Amino acid sequence: MKLKEKMQWLTSRNTGILATNFYNLETLHGELKAARELGQPLILQLTSSSIDYMGLGTAVNAVRSGLEEYGVEGWLHLDHGGSVEIVQACLDAGFDSVMIDGSELPFEENIRITKEVVKRAASYHANVEAELGYVAKLGQSVTHTGFTQVAEAKTFVEETGVDALAVAIGTSHGFYKEEPALQFDLLADIHAHIDAVLVLHGSSGVPEVQLRKAISLGICKVNLATEIKNIFMKTLQTILRDTQEIDLRKVFPQATESVTLLVKEKLLVMQNN
Template structure:
């Protein structure tokens, strides 16, 4: 089943897929151990900075091989693609899904760029995600500027996207205070569009809010900050005062921390 088909099925059935960024072999292994343990499908996400770090071909090859090795139903997705050029490179390399993020541009320009990506991706039968509204990125103000249902409808119809990331009180990175998702706005958007809806910035959103968001129409939940934070914090707790130089003995403990985090997230989402 393609990712596009899976997301459409989730939208129809009121379910959601967890989409998690990985940064190296260790975080990838933690994600797949969790998916295998829970019998869950999983979207593996790579940002442009991760592709620069790992290399595009090594990153996609590692993800595809590991999905097969662990027997997990999953897909590889480009998170926050900034240009048509990088999206074309990812599609040529075998990505199942791509996101074009032109959300900080004027509405009409966002439509134009996204529409071109959709046209390109159709040649690969790949899923296309875009973003509409203000979802604060790292070091940006957490000012709430929600996506309007009317704009979402116009945008989805004009571009033909498969999935739309929306602003309903969520933000990328760490929250300074407990977020409160605007579920009424989510319901309005869900009633206005047919495409899958995506919640970015799930790190720090309470479990009950995530469940309610899924119940009210979110079909894809993105997780990144909490994953890398969990991995690094575990390493930081292990290394001080240790004389161990064999990373093969240190890293597995951090992998297990990532696995346990994702197991908990999958239980929340699958419930």
């Protein structure tokens, strides 16, 4: 099943799908193991920096072989694509889904660049995601607010034909210094007025009860990144403080297992909503 069809089906049933960023083979396998053990679908995500680190072909091959080996229903997605060029490269490489992030551009320019990506993705039958509003990225101010506006979201979706829209309803990328307060009334209003699948970025650290409510009000795709790399690295740091082991094949599996446990917790939120 194509990803856009899967997400439309999930949205019609008020349930969601987890989208996890991976950074190396270990985090990828940890995520796939979690999905296999719970029998859940999974969207696997790469940012441009992860593509630069792993290599585009290597990363794509790792995902395709991993999905087959683990027997998981899954899709490969470009997260926060910053240009038409990186989007095109990912489409050519066989990505199932791409995000063009023009959220920091003027509204009309965001529409223009998103329309271009939608046009290019059509012949690949790929899902296209965009973002509207201010969801603070790492290093950006979390005190600044710029929630997605309903009228703009409606115009944006109608003019671009985008399949999925990441909305700004009170989350930010990275960890929170205090518990976020998601704008549920705004979310419900957006969901009532647009046809695109809704996406929540910045779920790391959002309480489970808020995630469940957001899914019940229209969020389908829930992105998870910061918690994954954090738990992998924190686990490694703990292990390496107490061992002289130099065989990474004995050390890395423990960090990989910590990723599996984390992703299983998040998948249960999707499963039991």
